[in-house]
Amino acid sequence: MAQFNLENSQSPPLVQGGAHLLPEAMRQGSPVGPRLVGGTSFAGKSALDLAQIQILAQACLQGLDAARQVVFGWQRQGQSLEDIYMQGITPCARLLGDWWCADRLDFAMTTIASSHLQQLLHDFSHEFLQESPQQRKGWSLLLLTEPGAQHSMGLFMLSEFFKRAGWSVTVGVPQDVIEFKRLFQSDWFDAVGISVSTDRHLHTLSHWLPLLREGADNMNLRVFLGGPMALLAPERLQGLGAEVLAADAPATVAHMSLGMPGTTVKGI
Numbered sequence: 001m002a003q004f005n006l007e008n009s010q011s012p013p014l015v016q017g018g019a020h021l022l023p024e025a026m027r028q029g030s031p032v033g034p035r036l037v038g039g040t041s042f043a044g045k046s047a048l049d050l051a052q053i054q055i056l057a058q059a060c061l062q063g064l065d066a067a068r069q070v071v072f073g074w075q076r077q078g079q080s081l082e083d084i085y086m087q088g089i090t091p092c093a094r095l096l097g098d099w100w101c102a103d104r105l106d107f108a109m110t111t112i113a114s115s116h117l118q119q120l121l122h123d124f125s126h127e128f129l130q131e132s133p134q135q136r137k138g139w140s141l142l143l144l145t146e147p148g149a150q151h152s153m154g155l156f157m158l159s160e161f162f163k164r165a166g167w168s169v170t171v172g173v174p175q176d177v178i179e180f181k182r183l184f185q186s187d188w189f190d191a192v193g194i195s196v197s198t199d200r201h202l203h204t205l206s207h208w209l210p211l212l213r214e215g216a217d218n219m220n221l222r223v224f225l226g227g228p229m230a231l232l233a234p235e236r237l238q239g240l241g242a243e244v245l246a247a248d249a250p251a252t253v254a255h256m257s258l259g260m261p262g263t264t265v266k267g268i
Helices: 050-062 064-076 081-101 107-123 126-133 153-164 177-184 203-212 229-234 249-258
Strands: 140-145 168-172 191-195 222-226
Touching: 050 064, 050 081, 050 107, 064 107, 064 191, 081 107, 081 126, 081 153, 081 249, 107 126, 107 153, 126 153, 140 153, 140 177, 153 168, 153 191, 153 249, 168 177, 177 203, 191 249, 203 222, 222 229, 222 249
Parallel strands: 140 168, 140 191, 191 222
Antiparallel strands: none
């Protein structure tokens, strides 16, 4: 994937005749950013709707600072960062993908806008982790993308929710199967989560996961699979020697926390 200087990114340059690729508001010269968010005019906190998600997507196309200002506006409206992550950034990433599939954006513009979304997660990381921190549990988690994955934003967001819940988290983006195996065996983990975006490595995973689990230091290692494939075609992930979780980040954290050493179950 192309690398970009996120701190200095401005509006992505248009190629000749490329204006039709922009969303409607930008084609008409409408402003994007906090002025379209509505400031603090909402009567109490309300869920982020499609119109506001489109505003964030347009701001990401304009530049990183514009995207930040949209998030600041949502915070002024009373949205928590968890709300913003789940109701704003997550559907915005999907919307950018939809615009690309519909040929409203080219690959370069989609990549730049998506990189701005991911940078938002890094920018607000400290604040998010302090929003409702929990006591450290002593549980360790390795989160991996499939080998050679192009996108890791969803995995990073999931890692933030696990960290906030008291887990110690290591995130890996292996470039090939050799690095995937090395990361899997790099330390003692309570659990390993793998984000599967495509079907390119299903055969590889079916071969290596049982072997990696068998050779793991932790004989009770929990392994789960998530990501786009878990949502779109969970049946393709069955039989790979791991639990398939097609849930959002908070639900995944809650599920994986159950049954871990030291977990207190209500009513017992």
